[in-house]
Amino acid sequence: MVQASSVEIRKVNKFYGPFQALKDIDLSVPPGKVTCLIGPSGSGKSTLLRCINFLEEYDSGEVRIDDQLIGYEVPGGRKMPARKLREMRRSIGMVFQQFNLWPHMTAQENVAEGLIRVRGLPRAEAADRAVEALRKVGLGDKMANHPARLSGGQQQRVAIARAIAMEPQLMLFDEPTSALDPELVGEVLNVMKTLAGEGMTMVVVTHEMGFAAHVADQVAFMEAGELVAVDAPARILHQPEDPRIQGFLRTYHERNAF
Amino acid sequence: MFSIETFFDSFGPLFWAARYTLLVSGLGIALGLVIGALICAAGLSRWTAAQRFAAIWVSFLRGVPLLVQLLLMYYLLPVIGINVPAIAAAVITVGICASAYISEIWRGAIGALPKGQSEAAIAIGMDPRNVWTRIILPQAVVLSLPALVNELILLVKASSLVSVVGILEVTRASQAHAATTFRPLEVYLAAACIYLLINLCLAGLGRYLEHRTAV
Ligand SMILES: Nc1ncnc2c1ncn2[C@@H]1O[C@H](COP(=O)(O)OP(=O)(O)OP(=O)(O)O)[C@@H](O)[C@H]1O
Ligand SMILES: [Mg+2]
Numbered sequence: 072m073v074q075a076s077s078v079e080i081r082k083v084n085k086f087y088g089p090f091q092a093l094k095d096i097d098l099s100v101p102p103g104k105v106t107c108l109i110g111p112s113g114s115g116k117s118t119l120l121r122c123i124n125f126l127e128e129y130d131s132g133e134v135r136i137d138d139q140l141i142g143y144e145v146p147g148g149r150k151m152p153a154r155k156l157r158e159m160r161r162s163i164g165m166v167f168q169q170f171n172l173w174p175h176m177t178a179q180e181n182v183a184e185g186l187i188r189v190r191g192l193p194r195a196e197a198a199d200r201a202v203e204a205l206r207k208v209g210l211g212d213k214m215a216n217h218p219a220r221l222s223g224g225q226q227q228r229v230a231i232a233r234a235i236a237m238e239p240q241l242m243l244f245d246e247p248t249s250a251l252d253p254e255l256v257g258e259v260l261n262v263m264k265t266l267a268g269e270g271m272t273m274v275v276v277t278h279e280m281g282f283a284a285h286v287a288d289q290v291a292f293m294e295a296g297e298l299v300a301v302d303a304p305a306r307i308l309h310q311p312e313d314p315r316i317q318g319f320l321r322t323y324h325e326r327n328a329f
Numbered sequence: 330m331f332s333i334e335t336f337f338d339s340f341g342p343l344f345w346a347a348r349y350t351l352l353v354s355g356l357g358i359a360l361g362l363v364i365g366a367l368i369c370a371a372g373l374s375r376w377t378a379a380q381r382f383a384a385i386w387v388s389f390l391r392g393v394p395l396l397v398q399l400l401l402m403y404y405l406l407p408v409i410g411i412n413v414p415a416i417a418a419a420v421i422t423v424g425i426c427a428s429a430y431i432s433e434i435w436r437g438a439i440g441a442l443p444k445g446q447s448e449a450a451i452a453i454g455m456d457p458r459n460v461w462t463r464i465i466l467p468q469a470v471v472l473s474l475p476a477l478v479n480e481l482i483l484l485v486k487a488s489s490l491v492s493v494v495g496i497l498e499v500t501r502a503s504q505a506h507a508a509t510t511f512r513p514l515e516v517y518l519a520a521a522c523i524y525l526l527i528n529l530c531l532a533g534l535g536r537y538l539e540h541r542t543a544v
Contacts, residue, residue, distance in 0.1 A: 124452055153456075161454035171445035175467050185453040188463060230449075237453055 075102040075272040076137045076162065076240040078123055083132035085118055085296075092118045093129065094296040103270040107283040107304070110293035111319055116276040117245050119293070123274060124163045124243060125156060136163065136241065161189060164234030168246040170226045172218040178205060178229045179214040182236045190237065204236035205229065208262050224255030231262055242266065244275040260286075280323060284308050292316050335512040339503070339519035346502030347523055353419050353491050353498065354484040358431075360424025361480075365431030372436060383432065390429035396490050398422050403494045419491040423484060430480055438473040439465060471542045478535030482528045499523055 078100035085093035092115050100106045108116045121127035122134055125142040133146045141159055144151050172181050182201035186192045192200070205214055208228040218226050227247055234242060244263065248256040260282050267273055267286050277283060283290050283304055290307040292299045294315050300307060311317050372383035390398070402422040406413060413421075442465060450460045492501030503520035507513040 126448060126452060157454040157456060159454075160452060163452070165449075165452040167445055167449065169443070169445050171443070171449035173446065173449070173464055173468075175471065184463065185450075185455065188456075188459045189454045233449075234453070 074240050075270055077102040077272065078241065078274065079133070079135040079138075080119075080123075081133040081135075083119070083122060083129045083134060085115075085122065085127065085129045092296050093122070096132070096298050098291055098298060098301060100272060100274055101288070102272050104288040105267045105273045105275065105286055107287040107290045108274065108276045108293060109278070109280070109283060109290060109307075109319075110299075111322075113295075114293040115296045116293055119298075120243050120245050120274060120276050123241075124160050124165055126165070157189075161237060162240045164237060164239035164242040166227070166230050166234055166242065166244045166247045168249050170218070170223070170230045170250070172226055172230055172233070174218050177215050177217055178210060178221065178232075181218070181229055182233045185233065185237050200236055201232070204232040207235070207265075208232045209258070222255060223251045224258045227251065227259045228262055231259070231266075235266070239271075241272045241274070244273065244277070246276050246278065248277070248279060278323075280308060280320075292319070294319070332512055332515055335510055336515040336519055339506055339510075339512075339516045340523070342506055343499055343502055343516075343519055343523050346497050346499050347527070349416070349491075349496055349498035350485060350488050350524075351527070352416070353423055353488040353496070354481065356420045357423030357427055357484050357488070358477075358481050360420065361427025361431045361484075362477075364425060364428035365435060368428055368432035369435040369439075372432065373439070387429045387433060390426050391433075395423070395426050395487055396493060398426055399490060399494055415494045416496055419494055419496055423488065423491065426487075427480060427484055430483075431477065434473050434476045434480065435469060438469040438476075441472060442468055474538050474542065475535055478531060478538065482531050485527055485531070486524065 078098075080096055080098040080100075083093055083096040084091065096119060098106075098119075108120065110116055118127055122129045123136075123141070125134070128142060131147060134141050136159060139159065140146065140151075142151060142156065143149065172178075173184070176184060179198065179201045182204050183194070183197040186197035186200055187194060190197075202211065202214060205211055208231055210225060210228055210232065213221060213225060213229075218229070221229065231247075247263070248259050251259065256279070260279065263273070263275070263282070264286055275282070275287070285304075287304045289301055290304045291301040292307055292311075292313070292315075299313055299315055300311070307316060308320065311320065368383045368386055371379040372387075374380065399419065399422050402418050403415065406418055446464055446468065447460050450464045455463075488498055489500035492498060492504075497505070499520050503516045507516040510516060
């Protein structure tokens with residue numbers, strides 16, 4: 072079982088110039104639970120997710136990881152020192168839609184890099200741990216491959232290995248399967264399910280309603296920068312009360328029907 | 330009549346002069362890489378003064394012909410009390426001029442990397458120094474190799490201009506040789522062959538590097 076973090080988001084606002092991308096967002100992510108963020112394109116899901124590790128700077132409100140405010144020294148105060156922010160990010164893994172593997176490194180080097188440069192492990196130990204992480208995502212035999220010699224699904228699994236090798240207490244996923252061919256989606260979702268089963272706290276932006284329905288502990292629905300509802304998956308996906316959620320799911324089902 | 334003999338005889342003195350062509354373009358690109366890196370760093374830094382300096386540097390050097398830059402440098406250095414051989418003045422001028430193009434090449438290569446590359450590193454808590462040295466620069470340098478080789482080829486050709494400050498490189502040597510043999514056609518054809526030979530080798534090197542570093 073992993074040591075799992077909680078996330079508390081309180082009254083978070085985010086502006087791009089005059090445009091408000093996040094409006095007074097409140098969300099609690101309990102430790103060891105899986106939270107899925109769903110909603111139409113442009114609703115602010117990625118922005119919210121990226122505020123959790125301060126890759127995107129929120130303008131007001133609070134984001135706390137295990138009670139520790141991220142990004143600012145005090146709410147509405149000065150930015151926290153870069154070193155402190157880096158320290159907090161070490162225990163937050165992130166997986167991107169476009170994988171973002173480093174193309175000039177092999178799979179093993181991709182995973183070991185952070186262990187060497189961030190955790191300060193000796194090369195040999197980092198290499199061993201990289202192998203271990205790659206085995207865990209089922210890629211023990213692809214360690215020497217560069218990303219260009221891996222399928223999309225394999226690349227995304229390397230990206231997950233890169234994140235979990237750092238031994239995070241929280242994992243953020245931004246549409247991890249959206250760039251994949253349909254037949255490769257399953258292998259990535261399976262790795263994520265295993266991770267969830269081990270008690271990792273996960274926040275997952277996804278369009279995979281099956282994953283949200285079966286793996287998530289709670290589902291949050293966003294639209295136009297607002298968090299419309301947070302509830303058990305069944306209550307959001309099967310009996311939504313809000314007409315905005317009904318409309319979204321209708322579009323989703325129409326698109327997926329053939 | 331075309332004299333095959335004069336054509337072939339020209340190669341001796343012209344090859345000898347080619348050492349200056351290679352020296353000026355070789356040292357010029359080396360200097361240009363160093364200054365270009367500094368200018369590129371200044372342009373990407375967060376200090377507005379440094380950014381402005383880099384912008385002026387680049388636009389001046391790209392806006393003024395190299396020939397004029399060479400003459401300026403040649404006459405300027407003694408005025409400010411620096412007495413260096415013409416060859417040094419030539420190398421410095423060519424290097425400075427190249428730095429403007431090289432800094433733009435690197436800026437372009439760095440800008441061409443997807444933002445996600447550095448974001449992935451920042452997200453695991455990597456510090457900026459490692460983000461640059463481990464993630465951004467290794468990729469940017471590889472991306473820039475074809476353009477750098479191209480720049481070197483341009484320098485080899487541009488080095489013919491340093492003849493104005495009295496350096497006996499291939500072009501100047503062929504002018505002298507043509508005047509003594511009264512066979513300009515043969516001599517200049519030989520000069521053309523030498524430039525072509527050098528640049529074909531460089532183009533080959535470029536393709537080799539591109540092939541070797543492709544992932
Ligand atoms: N850097 C930016 N500058 C200006 N506007 C931005 C920027 N990033 C995002 N936005 C805007 O903020 C809103 C939310 O974007 P976000 O990427 O969070 O949406 P999303 O819900 O993740 O959508 P998708 O499902 O398409 O990924 C969008 O309207 C987008 O245009
Ligand atoms: Mg998004």
